[in-house]
Amino acid sequence: MTAVRSFAESNELQTRLHRAVPGGAHTYARGADQYPDHMAPVLVRGAGARVWDADGNEYVEYGMGLRSVTLGHGYRPVIDAAAAAMADGMNFSRPTALELAAAEDFLDLVPGADMVKFAKNGSDATTAAIRLARAVTGRTGVAVCDHPFFSVDDWFIGTTDMSAGIPDTATADIHRFIYNDLDSLATVFGDHPDQVGAVIMEAATAMAEPAPGFLDGVRALCDRHGALLIFDEMITGFRWSAHGAQGMYGVTPDLSCWGKAMGNGFPISALAGKREYMELGGLNTDHDRVFLLSTTHGPETASLAAFRAVVEAYRTTDPVAAMENAGRALAEGVNAAAAEYGIADHLTVVGRPSCLVFVTRDPAGQPSQEYRTLFLQEIVGRGVLGQSFVTSAAHTADDIAHTVDAVRASLGVYRDALSAGSVAGFLRGRPVAPALRRLAEPRRLR
Template sequence: MPSPKTDNQSLSQRLHAVIPGGAHTYSRGDDQFPANAPALLERGEGAYVWDTHGNRYLDYGMALRSVTLGYGHPQVNAAAIAEIAKGVGLTRASMTELRAAERLSQLIPAAEMIKFGKNGSNVTTAAVKIARAYTGRRFVCVPRQHPFFSFDDWFIGTTAVKRGVLEDHSAPTLVFDYNDINSLRALFDAHPGEIAAVMLEPATHITPCGGCDGETRWPETPCHACPNRGGNFLHQVRTLAHDNGALFILDEMITGFRWHLKGAQHFFGVEPDLVTFGKAMANGFALAAVAGKAEFMEVGAINKPGMERTFLLSSTHGGEMPALGAFLAAVDICEQQDVPAHLWSYGQKLRDGLAALAAERGLADHFVMEGPAVAVNYVTRGTDGAPSPLLRTIFAQEMLRGGVMMPWISVSLAHGDAELDLTLTAAAAALDVYSRALETDPADFLNGDAVKPVFRTHN
């Protein structure tokens, strides 16, 4: 029988032989994980995943942040199975489509109309098309600090990975800096009357509040209840966009159903013209949506006689019923059990615990926890104070030895006290190795290659 390491290499070779990149998302690629990470996973349940040798790992990747309730949630699965029995996808729109659209519309005030899709890239591109169709303008603005909006050329052409992209397809995409309203204002000044929309995530580990002391009271006192919210960057962007006749688009692919049941837009008290959702909305089932005010969404309508047509989203599987049934079940659970509150609470305990372990070892300046509790991130810094992919790989490598897969931090309802204890036990051992690596040559502690950025020009 081959050893796990040899078998891992064999599985990786088989993957790359038939799948470009070895996975269907570049974030799942070999170059994003330590060498001791399993090449393939067999299954997931709750907060855990199992590899092909039956080894169990506590998971913080949670299917690229798409699973908020836990893998294989029985109520969500039952809802999807019930829709499978109805035929999966029908020749005309289904009652399930209608119920799902109405549920999202009732939940999110800005979502007066909805178009469903199967992935985030398609719905963000649809949002851009809606804005261009409505305004008759060419340009769209996105922040350089937000790493991914779409695999389509309009966005990918702004990254380092330009091969195969037509330059004129990405030329109308303008880049500004998050939390720097003057950088966005400069784009409007340079292109008067030509910008269709500004699209951005509400927040990542970087928040739009500019260090306001109100952040210390999150989530009990969300930003929408803060008297200083007028200085919030999202509010500034919305005002600037509207003053210049452009639409304000929020990409809630990651923040949606995490920051608040009604989205980060509700948490920050700002209403978008258009909004995109995906990932967590169906607990891992393939579902995404572009939604917004009817005034803008109706550019894709067919019941407006004489109106010029916009070919918006037309997807055979956009109305696929199992994913929509999963969404209906997931949002009910999210509401009934206040899942966002759990994500905030667990995230706070995890952030505090990891920070304390780092401080105990004199690593407070080298292993840094950043971001709010619901979007916590860890940063690994070398002796020069610069972010170190090598040290990040060492930490992830050692966490795997302790049975914890932590390529990034994404928390679910299935993460509880036992999972927190397991995580902190693994982290204590990992940070011991991390400390020794800092004192000598970190490369001596790494088995294999360091992780690499997804957006790079060459392999």
């Protein structure tokens, strides 16, 4: 039986959030519909890899701020650096010495980039990269890899199920290609000759490494057809490596977009790239200037100081190795427990050790939101919070052991539901729903 926990205060706060905030959260992936009914904790604080909700429940957390926290919640050197910067003022009418220091730190980490500009959100950077590539090439076509998410802006969201309010013209020049399938990208170029100005993609994902020669092939196709190559390093940057995926795989993009873990939770993103392109958004150009990134809060001092403290942590310690070691131990423990219960084909932890996901399958072996919800229901009730098993450098051996114990205690319910052929009678409420969907109300069990 699931451990008894009260969610009364969280549920009350969630009700009030829905009255005040569309969707009840500021990110769709954080929505209550992503968790079992009446079991969506509203959090009040965190430390390391642990968080506490409004009811006083403690959890080992995974996902870590949508992958934005790699060093752990409340990591002192980052907090202290940001606090010291804030004490001297947050925002000014001219650049600060801190902006230069942060830019030089960044460019030391990313040797393929000559210039960088900071912003606040990942979408700021990806949309600026698309605009810049279109200006450089004089072409409007964009080849977009089939990854889940690139931007909240029209050019991308218009291609998803949540496209209401976006005119078809915004996506008329967006063309999809398939990861690890060079022929699909070649087809895009062939079907739209001299029209594609940019190729945007993640170099790797939690579930997929680049096949031998794939990234080099993408680079070659871009060069052959005169398109700029853009790497989205939002997740891979500081999680695969401090130098990003481009540093690991040895393929240099023309532009790259960074965010998430740059500030260990502080709001900061970046667009970086080759000088000949980035200068079109500067003052030293003979071409029409590009309105690249011009933000009031892009250079605020707290986030820049936080970023510099993150860089120092990566220089002096090895957070990536710590994340991967924790992830390997977690995957081995959970997969072994699933095998003990005879359901290894139905519940599996997969992916890069620093970016793990759990796959839940129904009795027929098909991916299932209903069985995913049942699994979440059981582990949340036992003090494990997360839509994935994405680790941080703060996850300790005790955190991993607690998680494996919580999973093992949950597997009996999962196995019984598989044997019954349905989650009915086991799942309390509706199944979780995709964050990006056309209709508002998730389907309920009957």
